[in-house]
Amino acid sequence: MKTNVREVQGVAVMDLKGKITIGAGDVQLRESINKLVEGGKKNILINMQDVTTIDSSGIGELVGCYTSVTNKGGKLKLLHLPPKINDVLTVTQLITVFDVYESEGEAVSSFGA
C-alpha cells in the first residue's frame, strides 16, 4: 500500500493506494495515521478511491485508527469508498460509525462544521 498525505484547509488528506490486507498494508495504515496524530493533526480524511482490496484485518485497523484519532479529540472521515469496501463496512454495520463523503470539498468543509 502507498500513502500520500496532502494538507487541504487544515485537513490532512491521506490518499491510499493498493491493498489494506493482513501483512500487506494493515499495520502500515495504523503507523501512518499514528504519525499524523503524533504530529498534531486532528482532522484526518482518508481517501479510499484507489484501495483495491481490504480484508477483516484492514477493516480492524481502520476502526482502530478511528478510535485512536477520536480518543485524542480529533476526527477521522472517509472519502470515495469503492462499492465493495462500502459493502464490507455495511454488513458489519460500521458504515454508520464513519462519516463518508463522495466529494473532497464537502468532506474538508465538514471538519469546520
Place this chain on the structure above:
Amino acid sequence: MTLSSRFENIEMAQHLCGKLLEGREVDDETRHWILMALREGLANAIKHGNLQNAGKRVEVEMEVTADTLRIQIRDEGTGFEPGDVADPLAPENRLKTSGRGIFYMKTFMDDVRFRRTESGGMEITLTKNLGGLKKEGSKR
C-alpha cells in the same frame, strides 16, 4: 495444496481458486466475495491457528462441481470453539479491531462449518452454491 504459514501465500491460493472458477457460471461479484471468504479462512488459519509459525502448515482443498464450490482449510493449531467467537455486530464489539473474519466468511458463503481435526487443529469448510448465480444476478 499445502502452504506454509505466511500471509503471502494467501494470494497464491486465491489465484488458484479463481482459476478453478474460470468457465463457470459465476459473476464477478460472486467471485470477488468467494475469494474474500477464502482469504479470511486462510488468514484465520495462519494467524490464529498456526500463530504465524512458518514451520506449521495450512492444508487447502478446493473442489468445484457443476453447482457447488467447496473449500476446506485445515491448520495445525489448537482449535477454537466457534460458539465462543464474539458477535461483531453487538454494540460492545462494533469498534473492536478484530473478530470479523468468521462473520465475513459466513456472510459471503452459503455454508460454513467448523470441525476439530484428529490432530487438534481446526478445519473450516466453506461452501458456495454456484447453480444459477449468473442468471439470478446474485450479489454475494
